[in-house]
Amino acid sequence: MKDVASAAGVALKTVSRVVNDEPGVHPDTAERVRAAIERLGYSRNESARVLRSGRTATIGLVIEDVADPFYSGLSRAVEDVAIEHGCLLMSGSSGEQPGRERELVLAFCTRRVDGLIVVPAGDDHAYLQPELETGTPVVFADRPPGPGLDVDTVLAANADGAAIAVRHLLGHGHRRIAFLGDQPTIYTAAERLRGYREALGPLFDERLVAMRGAAPGPVREELARLAALDDPPTALFTGNGRLTVTVLRALPGRQGHDGPYEAGRWRLPGGRPVALVGFDDFELADLLAPGVTVVAQDPAGMGRAAAELLFRRLGGDTGPSGRLELPVRLVPRGSGELPGPYAARA
Amino acid sequence: MKDVASAAGVALKTVSRVVNDEPGVHPDTAERVRAAIERLGYSRNESARVLRSGRTATIGLVIEDVADPFYSGLSRAVEDVAIEHGCLLMSGSSGEQPGRERELVLAFCTRRVDGLIVVPAGDDHAYLQPELETGTPVVFADRPPGPGLDVDTVLAANADGAAIAVRHLLGHGHRRIAFLGDQPTIYTAAERLRGYREALGPLFDERLVAMRGAAPGPVREELARLAALDDPPTALFTGNGRLTVTVLRALPGRQGHDGPYEAGRWRLPGGRPVALVGFDDFELADLLAPGVTVVAQDPAGMGRAAAELLFRRLGGDTGPSGRLELPVRLVPRGSGELPGPYAARA
DNA sequence: TACCCTCTTGACAACGTTGTCCACCCGGCC
DNA sequence: GGCCGGGTGGACAACGTTGTCAAGAGGGTA
Numbered sequence: 001m002k003d004v005a006s007a008a009g010v011a012l013k014t015v016s017r018v019v020n021d022e023p024g025v026h027p028d029t030a031e032r033v034r035a036a037i038e039r040l041g042y043s044r045n046e047s048a049r050v051l052r053s054g055r056t057a058t059i060g061l062v063i064e065d066v067a068d069p070f071y072s073g074l075s076r077a078v079e080d081v082a083i084e085h086g087c088l089l090m091s092g093s094s095g096e097q098p099g100r101e102r103e104l105v106l107a108f109c110t111r112r113v114d115g116l117i118v119v120p121a122g123d124d125h126a127y128l129q130p131e132l133e134t135g136t137p138v139v140f141a142d143r144p145p146g147p148g149l150d151v152d153t154v155l156a157a158n159a160d161g162a163a164i165a166v167r168h169l170l171g172h173g174h175r176r177i178a179f180l181g182d183q184p185t186i187y188t189a190a191e192r193l194r195g196y197r198e199a200l201g202p203l204f205d206e207r208l209v210a211m212r213g214a215a216p217g218p219v220r221e222e223l224a225r226l227a228a229l230d231d232p233p234t235a236l237f238t239g240n241g242r243l244t245v246t247v248l249r250a251l252p253g254r255q256g257h258d259g260p261y262e263a264g265r266w267r268l269p270g271g272r273p274v275a276l277v278g279f280d281d282f283e284l285a286d287l288l289a290p291g292v293t294v295v296a297q298d299p300a301g302m303g304r305a306a307a308e309l310l311f312r313r314l315g316g317d318t319g320p321s322g323r324l325e326l327p328v329r330l331v332p333r334g335s336g337e338l339p340g341p342y343a344a345r346a
Numbered sequence: 347m348k349d350v351a352s353a354a355g356v357a358l359k360t361v362s363r364v365v366n367d368e369p370g371v372h373p374d375t376a377e378r379v380r381a382a383i384e385r386l387g388y389s390r391n392e393s394a395r396v397l398r399s400g401r402t403a404t405i406g407l408v409i410e411d412v413a414d415p416f417y418s419g420l421s422r423a424v425e426d427v428a429i430e431h432g433c434l435l436m437s438g439s440s441g442e443q444p445g446r447e448r449e450l451v452l453a454f455c456t457r458r459v460d461g462l463i464v465v466p467a468g469d470d471h472a473y474l475q476p477e478l479e480t481g482t483p484v485v486f487a488d489r490p491p492g493p494g495l496d497v498d499t500v501l502a503a504n505a506d507g508a509a510i511a512v513r514h515l516l517g518h519g520h521r522r523i524a525f526l527g528d529q530p531t532i533y534t535a536a537e538r539l540r541g542y543r544e545a546l547g548p549l550f551d552e553r554l555v556a557m558r559g560a561a562p563g564p565v566r567e568e569l570a571r572l573a574a575l576d577d578p579p580t581a582l583f584t585g586n587g588r589l590t591v592t593v594l595r596a597l598p599g600r601q602g603h604d605g606p607y608e609a610g611r612w613r614l615p616g617g618r619p620v621a622l623v624g625f626d627d628f629e630l631a632d633l634l635a636p637g638v639t640v641v642a643q644d645p646a647g648m649g650r651a652a653a654e655l656l657f658r659r660l661g662g663d664t665g666p667s668g669r670l671e672l673p674v675r676l677v678p679r680g681s682g683e684l685p686g687p688y689a690a691r692a
Numbered sequence: 693t694a695c696c697c698t699c700t701t702g703a704c705a706a707c708g709t710t711g712t713c714c715a716c717c718c719g720g721c722c
Numbered sequence: 723g724g725c726c727g728g729g730t731g732g733a734c735a736a737c738g739t740t741g742t743c744a745a746g747a748g749g750g751t752a
Contacts, residue, residue: 001708011732016710024730041476046456047396048708051737056393058436058457065422067646072418076411079439088453090404090436093425107434110392111404130387248633284630287594300413347738357702362740370700394738397707 001042008036019044050112059310060108061091062101062118070241070280070299071119074141077303078117085311087114096186098122109136115310117141117303123187125149137313141306143187144323152313153323154306158188158279161295161328162195165237165277168293168336170199173343174235174275178208178226180219180247181239192239192279208233214242220250227268234340235275244278244292265290266335275338286333293336296329347388354382365390396458405656406454406462407437408447416587416626416645417465420487423649424463431657433460442532444468455482461656463487463649469533471495483659487652489533490669498659499669500652504534507641507674508541511583511623514639514682516545519689520581520621524554524572526565526593527585538585538625554579560588566596573614580686581621590624590638611636612681623682632679639682642675 005015010029017025018033025033036042050056061078063071071093079089090108094101101121105128108116115137123146128138132151140153169177179196182189189211197204207229210222226233238244251266251274265273278285281296305324347365351358356375363371364379371379382388396402407424409417417439425435436454440447447467451474454462461483469492474484478497486499515523525542528535535557543550553575556568572579584590597612597620611619624631627642651670 012708013710013733014731016708017731020710026730029730043452043456043476045397045458045708047393047402047458048737049710050393051391051397051708051739052710054737056457066412066418066425067415067422069413069415069418072412072415072421075418076413076439079412079437083438088436088438088450088457090434091425092429092434093422104434106389110389111402111434112391112393130389245630245633248630282630284591284594284628284634287591288630288633289635358738359702359704359740360700362738363701366740372700375700391738394707395740397709397738398740400707 001044004033004036004040004042007040008033054112056112056114057086058088058090058111058113059307060105060111060113060116061089062094062104062108062116062120063091064096064119064121065093066091067093068242069282070297073299074119074303074306077300078307081304081307081311085314094119094121096121098124102127105131115139115314117306117310118145119143120145122146137310139306139310139313141302150321152306152309152321154302154309154326155323156188156297156302156326157328158191159195159198161279161297162192162237162239163199164328164330165279165295165336166196166199168330168332169235169237169275169277169340170203172235172275172337172339174340175203175342176205176208176231176233177203177235177237178210178233179237179239180222180243181209181211182243183213184211189239196237211239214240214246216246216250219243219246223247223250224269227270227272232268232272233274234272235277235336235338238276238278241278241280241282244276244280244294245282247276247278248288248292265338273338275336275340277336281331285331288335290335290338291333293333294331296331298326298329302326347390350379350382350386350388353386354379400458402458402460403432404434404436404457404459405653406451406457406459407435408440408450408454408462408464408466409437410442410465410467411439412437413439414588415628416643419645420465420649420652423646424653427650427653427657431660440465440467442467444470448473451477461485461660463652463656464491465489466491468492483656485652485656485659487648496667498652498655498667500648500655500672501669502534502643502648502672503674504537505541505544507625507643508538508583508585509545510674510676511625511641511682512542512545514676514678515581515583515621515623515686516549518581518621518683518685520686521549521688522551522554522577522579523549523581523583524556524579525583525585526568526589527555527557528589529559530557535585542583557585560586560592562592562596565589565592569593569596570615573616573618578614578618579620580618581623581682581684584622584624587624587626587628590622590626590640591628593622593624594634594638611684619684621682621684621686627677631677634681636681636684637679639679640677642677644672644675648672 001015005012015033018030059082066072066075082089092104094104098121109131117139119142125146138151140151144153145151166177181193184190212218238247252269266276268274278292278294281294285292285294347361348358351361361379364376405428412418412421428435438450444467455477463485465488471492484497486497490499491497512523527539530536558564584593598615612622614620624638624640627640631638631640
């Protein structure tokens, strides 16, 4: 900027004024300055600007994993809203590790992001308190903050969605409905379990619950265990998108791999047909045979809602913090409509 | 930092030394300073640090769309390498618009990222020249830079991969092999077309080429056109992951939707069975019926390679810029092994 | 005791920008 | 002619950090 000033034969401050479109500069002078800027290929040093003004025009986003379609959809929506507000996005994946979540958040804070959107991995967020006190707005998405932290939060209707899935299966004549979910320490998994349990009421049977995560090994083991029960499930409810896919891979009745079974329905190990409803939609769910019935969340909607809340705060809204619960939607595609033993005759 | 200094009863510089683990501070003093830092909840202002040192410990990534699994996989790999080097990632989606690509790159530059990885949308990158001259290293990924720009580049073996796919289909007795690709203005699409054409040699027929992008409408139209030819294709080669999925959705012979056709093979509109090989792997390709044979790229490998090149430059490597071509891999799953009319008898 | 050396600490300038305040020029008015 | 006010431009400090350099303390040696 100094160079531009001397090249244009004006003072430093005049260049600053031109760059910031401030009033009080003669058009001719401004033109001379702009020419010098062009000639020297000058670009303002944002760090110095931040140092003075405190605004980075950058927001931070912490998610579990960009490579998970749920979070990449959310990411994209946040980015779009950020761009609308002239902001850029820094993002990081915590990989479900509380330590990494914390490191990312603090790294964003030292870089003085204007605001933060966090999908928490841990449940202790005391480390965020000082940042909140310095006035950095934070919005939690998908999972609520740990105790004692008072921030805006955007959640999906987890328990509701699970109940919808279970009632759908009950309505098709199923009474033995298994739940395969993520570790119950994860908020969304616990909530979905709660919805599942409440919707089942007295039909709830602990032996039909398997919450050992989405790794193929444990999923296979749990499916084998469920299939070997005296009174095995006639329907499965899977607790998230990754789990649904892992389960589908582990079921023997799938197309082109099924050996003795005819195509067109999913089966437990051993061969009994089984109905299936998954939480979370996923691409190609409609192309499988049969199509996979899901309770769909809207990741982009969640990202947009969180980002809009954040920018409302950045715009100066100091009202009490709120909690938003986004609705979910049942998408019937065939796998959840397989009639169970108690189905009403047509 | 000033507050910390006075709280600990030392000079500013001493605090700076402690914060940066510089030698020459008495352990007792350092302990006192650390206590004060803890007590005041101090965190270094990275902007000021950048202003002095010039390093932001941040790199920028411009891709087409984070929500596309190819790019989100690439993103994640870049992020992992960045974290290993103590860097954070800023990323943005250009949405295939050259103007947006440019804006993102320049926005990253004014924020003084240490380096950039770019999947270009446009083919004029003259605007990058000044940044290169100021010493910001740039790596192009997936597509090469426009003319005149001398930077490291990581590409997939696009033409090779297409040729592999075509030879695979030829080997199974197909002679009429159609190509459905993205707009030929996109580098990867053009390269794949080239590989397809070269592998077909005299069998190449312009009428079997459809390059109108991945939108469902045009894809459906092109499939209808191909099916109506006098000499219709017996095999399809699709030019990228999104296209493969769009084509699968548009084919009538799919499971649970097919009416008169038996399951287990893909069919053209009208009912003729058709073999299919796609460029790019995608999740669940193995669960479809039949499984979709693909030529798989490695998005994470590409991200890692690009990031490692970038950090080599940041580490001071000033050698001539290079071009890396990553191999691709044929994954047979059934759809590409359907025998064509010229298949050798068993 | 004088000297030198090392270890620790501090004062100060500088990074590039913006906010504050002041100086100047010009025309019009009393 | 003196004064005022608006329009323009510039000098300077400040943001929070780090690099440079020098000063002081303490110990060993001549």
